[in-house]
Each structure stands twice: as structure tokens, then as C-alpha cells.
Amino acid sequence: MSIELRYDERGLIPAVVQDAATREVLMVAYMNAEALRLTQATGEAHFWSRSRQSLWHKGATSGNVQRIRQIRYDCDGDTLLLLVEPAGPACHTGEVSCFYRTLLTAPRKEDER
Amino acid sequence: MSIELRYDERGLIPAVVQDAATREVLMVAYMNAEALRLTQATGEAHFWSRSRQSLWHKGATSGNVQRIRQIRYDCDGDTLLLLVEPAGPACHTGEVSCFYRTLLTAPRKEDER
Numbered sequence: 001m002s003i004e005l006r007y008d009e010r011g012l013i014p015a016v017v018q019d020a021a022t023r024e025v026l027m028v029a030y031m032n033a034e035a036l037r038l039t040q041a042t043g044e045a046h047f048w049s050r051s052r053q054s055l056w057h058k059g060a061t062s063g064n065v066q067r068i069r070q071i072r073y074d075c076d077g078d079t080l081l082l083l084v085e086p087a088g089p090a091c092h093t094g095e096v097s098c099f100y101r102t103l104l105t106a107p108r109k110e111d112e113r
Numbered sequence: 114m115s116i117e118l119r120y121d122e123r124g125l126i127p128a129v130v131q132d133a134a135t136r137e138v139l140m141v142a143y144m145n146a147e148a149l150r151l152t153q154a155t156g157e158a159h160f161w162s163r164s165r166q167s168l169w170h171k172g173a174t175s176g177n178v179q180r181i182r183q184i185r186y187d188c189d190g191d192t193l194l195l196l197v198e199p200a201g202p203a204c205h206t207g208e209v210s211c212f213y214r215t216l217l218t219a220p221r222k223e224d225e226r
Binding site: 014016018023024025027028040043067068069070071072073074075076079080081091092093095098099100101102103104105106 | 180218219
């Protein structure tokens with residue numbers, strides 16, 4: 001099933017995690033083949049922690065597990081998209097999404113006219 | 114402005130591109146500091162093509178530019194989220210999103226009961 005996937009030189013593939021209901025992008029993390037296998041087997045998101053160099057069952061300590069609704073992969077097979085039902089905030093800060101800070105907001109097109 | 118961002122050892126940062134209106138995740142690509150600068154300066158998404166090893170103005174040839182509505186960054190500053198208005202399909206295959214293939218679809222929770 002994963003033969004079409006391209007892991008990088010570290011054996012990792014990035015996974016975008018999106019809330020299946022709200023469509024909010026929650027976080028990006030990395031999987032190795034074993035994390036993907038565990039995710040498929042358990043129905044809950046597992047990742048590879050690059051900082052801890054270990055498998056990471058998201059929510060194992062916080063309780064904020066991410067139940068898998070769908071796993072998609074992109075045209076060149078080097079990125080995953082997980083559609084999940086999160087049991088709580090994705091971010092360790094308590095924010096719903098890790099992407100809670102804004103670098104740039106453009107004026108709306110109508111305002112430009 | 115980009116001092117809070119963490120580029121990887123190649124000088125790159127992954128960018129998730131999401132349709133600002135439909136909230137569909139369209140693609141993931143990589144930026145270097147110059148691609149981010151051009152994106153902010155022009156209001157259209159620019160990336161670093163790892164295969165071509167060159168700057169890449171998304172849509173320059175296809176016309177399917179991605180107008181920037183917002184740029185967000187995650188809690189550890191190593192991933193960007195671009196909210197865009199796409200002028201056309203994100204994928205070179207003609208699909209709206211590069212994530213048009215499904216690896217796994219889980220049964221809905223109701224079905225499990």
C-alpha cells in the first residue's frame with residue numbers, strides 16, 4: 001500500500017493534519033513507515049518525533065488523540081494529508097492549531113480596487 | 114519578520130497551501146528565504162523547486178497563480194501555511210488539489226457502533 005510513497009533520505013514523509021470537520025489545518029509532523037503502519041492499524045495518528053528520535057502516538061499523554069478519517073497522498077507521493085477527528089487541541093500550547101500566528105495578511109481584493 | 118522562522122539544513126521551509134475559500138489543502142511545496150521574500154513582495158506564491166534547484170513562481174507558465182490572502186507559521190516556526198486564492202488547479206495533473214488520491218478511508222464512527 002505504501003509502495004507509491006516516497007520517503008526522504010531520513011526515511012520520513014511529512015504529514016499535514018487537517019480537521020475533517022472544520023477543515024482547519026492543525027499541524028504538520030513526520031512519519032516513518034512504522035508510524036504510518038501504526039496509524040493505519042490503530043486508526044489514531046502516530047508520528048516520528050525528530051527531536052526525540054522516537055515513535056510518537058499523538059495524544060498518548062495529553063489525551064488529544066487524532067482519530068483518522070482519511071489518509072491522502074499527493075501527486076508525487078512525497079507528502080501525506082491526514083483528515084482527522086481531534087479529541088482536543090493539536091498544539092502543545094493549547095491552541096486548536098499549531099498555525100495560530102500570522103506572518104502576513106493581504107488586503108482583500110475588493111479593497112485593492 | 115522571518116527571524117522567528119527555522120529553515121532546515123538546506124535553507125528550506127515547507128509550506129502547506131490551502132484554498133482560503135474552500136479550505137481544501139492544495140499542495141505542499143518548499144520555500145527558501147528568497148521565495149518567501151518574493152511571495153510577500155508580489156502577493157503571489159513563490160517556491161524553491163528542489164528538483165530543478167531554482168526559484169519557482171507558481172503559475173508563471175500555467176497561469177494558475179496563487180494569490181496570497183494570509184501566511185501563517187506554526188508553533189516551532191518550521192512550517193508555513195499559505196491561505197490563497199488559486200487562479201486554477203494546483204496540481205500539474207489538472208486536479209484541483211495534489212492530494213487527489215486516497216490511501217485509507219476509515220469507517221465513520223457511527224458505523225462502528
